[in-house]
Amino acid sequence: MQSEASSRGDLTDVSIADNEDTIEQLKELRFNEKNLIIYSPPGTNDELSARYLYSFAFATFKRRSPGFIQDLVTCLRIREPEIIKECGDYAHFDLKRTIWSLELLREEMINNEEFQIFRVKAPDTESWNAFLMGLTEDRRQWFSAVWIHAECYMYRRIWSIFQRSDTLANYDYFGDQKMSATRNLTPMMRGILVATRKLMRRKNNFQHLLKLSTWGNRCDLSITTKGPDANIFHRISEYDADLLADQSANIWEDLTEACEPIYVDIVCDNAGFELFTDLLLAEYIIESGLARRVRFHVKAIPWFISDVTHQDFNWMLNYFRKHEFKEFRAFGRRIHGYIRDRSFILCDKSYFWTSGYDCSQMKRMQPCLYVYISEAALVIFKGDLNYRKLLGDINYNSTDKFSDCLRGFQPTSVCALRAIKSDIYCGLPVCTVEWLTEDNPEWMISGEKAVIQVAIKHRLSGDIIV
Numbered sequence: 001m002q003s004e005a006s007s008r009g010d011l012t013d014v015s016i017a018d019n020e021d022t023i024e025q026l027k028e029l030r031f032n033e034k035n036l037i038i039y040s041p042p043g044t045n046d047e048l049s050a051r052y053l054y055s056f057a058f059a060t061f062k063r064r065s066p067g068f069i070q071d072l073v074t075c076l077r078i079r080e081p082e083i084i085k086e087c088g089d090y091a092h093f094d095l096k097r098t099i100w101s102l103e104l105l106r107e108e109m110i111n112n113e114e115f116q117i118f119r120v121k122a123p124d125t126e127s128w129n130a131f132l133m134g135l136t137e138d139r140r141q142w143f144s145a146v147w148i149h150a151e152c153y154m155y156r157r158i159w160s161i162f163q164r165s166d167t168l169a170n171y172d173y174f175g176d177q178k179m180s181a182t183r184n185l186t187p188m189m190r191g192i193l194v195a196t197r198k199l200m201r202r203k204n205n206f207q208h209l210l211k212l213s214t215w216g217n218r219c220d221l222s223i224t225t226k227g228p229d230a231n232i233f234h235r236i237s238e239y240d241a242d243l244l245a246d247q248s249a250n251i252w253e254d255l256t257e258a259c260e261p262i263y264v265d266i267v268c269d270n271a272g273f274e275l276f277t278d279l280l281l282a283e284y285i286i287e288s289g290l291a292r293r294v295r296f297h298v299k300a301i302p303w304f305i306s307d308v309t310h311q312d313f314n315w316m317l318n319y320f321r322k323h324e325f326k327e328f329r330a331f332g333r334r335i336h337g338y339i340r341d342r343s344f345i346l347c348d349k350s351y352f353w354t355s356g357y358d359c360s361q362m363k364r365m366q367p368c369l370y371v372y373i374s375e376a377a378l379v380i381f382k383g384d385l386n387y388r389k390l391l392g393d394i395n396y397n398s399t400d401k402f403s404d405c406l407r408g409f410q411p412t413s414v415c416a417l418r419a420i421k422s423d424i425y426c427g428l429p430v431c432t433v434e435w436l437t438e439d440n441p442e443w444m445i446s447g448e449k450a451v452i453q454v455a456i457k458h459r460l461s462g463d464i465i466v
């Protein structure tokens with residue numbers, strides 16, 4: 001039997017906990033009121049934003065991103081000895097300042113402060129500042145801005161914090177995570193590599209590799225830390241039920257009917273396993289003569305934790321070339337050969353991919369990049385973030401046509417390979433979103449469903465469309 005004292009103690013504990021809950025709820029209410037948080041979902045054609053209480057954007061800035069900055073700080077503290085070894089003794093002082101600035105950034109987010117102009121000189125500082133100045137006053141805070149603007153701003157701010165110090169300016173603070181994720185998946189990649197040797201030029205083989213590259217997007221380090229299914233390659237058709245839109249056959253048709261010279265551009269997303277699946281797709285495109293050249297667009301700065309940078313791309317090639325497994329060494333040599341004979345091009349740095357602008361603004365903001373992409377017969381956008389960049393984070397009707405949602409961005413045929421990880425959709429069959437949500441309200445952030453979509457643009461021979 002419980003003693004009187006202990007039951008009194010329990011009661012006190014319960015009421016303290018109740019009180020704490022109430023205080024927390026009151027704080028939340030006050031925050032929502034002060035920051036004009038909206039309790040209804042965004043309307044059709046509104047831009048996604050953390051101003052909507054029941055959105056993934058709100059959850060991102062309320063919990064995920066502050067947590068992620070905290071994790072980054074912890075990680076820097078733990079890794080200090082290695083960082084000093086890599087960047088020199090003075091890194092000790094720079095790390096202190098960096099950590100302090102990261103903590104301030106976290107506070108700014110939590111308190112919904114206004115975005116700041118960038119002061120550290122970098123190739124994209126002017127254009128980022130012009131972008132920020134162009135935002136209307138009611139769209140310049142974490143919980144009022146368009147979601148993609150605020151999220152990109154966060155990663156750009158983190159980068160600028162590291163740029164402030166000489167010792168850490170070239171340090172990729174996500175590098176270790178990317179490399180160890182790649183190493184962990186090596187045995188699985190070996191199996192897939194062996195299975196994809198000498199595939200004939202056939203529609204179903206092309207579709208198989210396109211789907212592999214789509215499901216490769218399930219693996220990132222920012223949201224879906226769960227690794228891929230070890231048997232993904234052999235079980236790809238079992239995943240077809242989870243492809244909410246599959247236009248892979250149209251992509252094959254488009255590519256096989258394209259006029260020479262045929263280039264395919266891949267706007268990459270994540271390093272590691274996803275990049276490996278992109279390389280397999282690109283290898284197949286070259287080997288089967290579907291295109292003369294595949295050009296890879298990667299990020300100029302560390303981005304959304306696991307996005308591929310030039311450094312990651314080169315690291316992976318070297319990793320393969322020096323690997324103990326001969327299959328990887330042969331693959332690495334082959335890729336290296338493609339780079340030497342320019343069948344593969346790792347495109348020069350473009351800061352458009354890490355800007356706040358969406359793709360419909362590319363022609364105006366980066367006309368050279370637009371013309372460059374126009375030379376390709378097909379451009380493949382990988383992943384969830386690129387999908388949001390294509391759609392400008394607009395809450396389209398889920399049944400709206402993919403090509404309409406590009407709002408005029410059509411340098412060439414545009415294709416999206418995306419595992420769905422956020423609450424933005426288009427081109428889906430009627431009622432799909434409603435049914436899936438009824439079953440599991442969080443399906444859209446799980447990466448368990450995907451789409452392969454294309455907006456075809458037929459070009460005449462030798463056309464470069466400006």
Ligand SMILES: O=P(O)(O)OC[C@H]1O[C@](O)(CO)[C@@H](O)[C@@H]1O
Pocket residue numbers: 151217220222223269270304382383384385386388419421422
């Ligand atoms: O690597 P991906 O496929 O672009 O996914 C990253 C996505 O995950 C999120 O963190 C959540 O949706 C987004 O910010 C981003 O769009």
